[in-house]
């Protein structure tokens with residue numbers, strides 16, 4: 195609960211300023227997305243790291259394992275990685291889900307990976323680069339610090355950010371310390387009904403979900419030489435049908451356990467506290483596109499202590 199209060203305060207302080215990835219201030223900009231982080235913050239030794247995290251109440255009517263029940267032929271990342279032609283097309287997916295209505299909406303639906311596998315003692319840092327107006331800068335201080343300390347991370351890059359930072363992208367992609375994830379084509383919450391989150395309009399149908407996921411996936415495949423394994427939407431919100439579409443496209447959805455920077459709105463002291471208290475097995479979300487905000491300084495203040503205590507850090511693909 196303390197986290198929620200802090201974030202609400204941060205939201206007030208930040209006012210209406212464009213924060214992190216959008217107008218809101220959840221994981222990707224705001225308070226509403228903080229449930230998983232609040233839960234963990236209250237019990238740092240008992241991370242809720244199981245991928246099968248309980249869905250929010252509204253999801254109770256959802257068939258369990260919604261993502262796995264999709265009539266998919268490409269649900270396995272390894273399949274997609276080795277056989278791109280088997281990826282279902284836009285029209286195929288639109289037809290596949292034409293009669294399916296979403297029954298859940300949130301940041302921690304079944305099919306969203308909200309922590310590392312049970313028993314995993316390492317922590318996964320993830321940083322988003324949201325792109326678009328106000329979101330295409332590069333936090334060199336943050337990345338340089340990770341490099342200086344040999345701390346790996348998974349970087350979720352939006353297509354617009356890549357277009358705005360082609361040379362930096364090349365350097366990040368070539369650095370084995372980092373894994374590149376898919377942060378969407380134009381950074382939209384992933385909905386099949388146009389539902390919005392954090393003040394950002396969601397995709398309006400299965401076809402637009404496809405565009406949002408596959409557009410940047412194809413770009414990354416071309417640039418990296420292989421498809422991205424992990425996807426995170428703008429705002430990190432999804433409905434359950436969209437979750438299934440992402441699985442069909444061969445990517446896993448990376449949620450989060452700890453919201454480190456409140457959409458790049460939190461001051462350094464609070465970022466430090468969130469990162470320092472991230473339990474083993476946590477996926478930590480922050481931002482690498484808002485230099486001068488609290489993220490880099492907070493991370494830099496927290497990591498030395500964790501490293502000294504023996505904490506290991508991993509990229510998502512190292513353990514998932």
Ligand SMILES: [Zn+2]
Nearest residue numbers: 215322324428
């Ligand atoms: Zn974002």
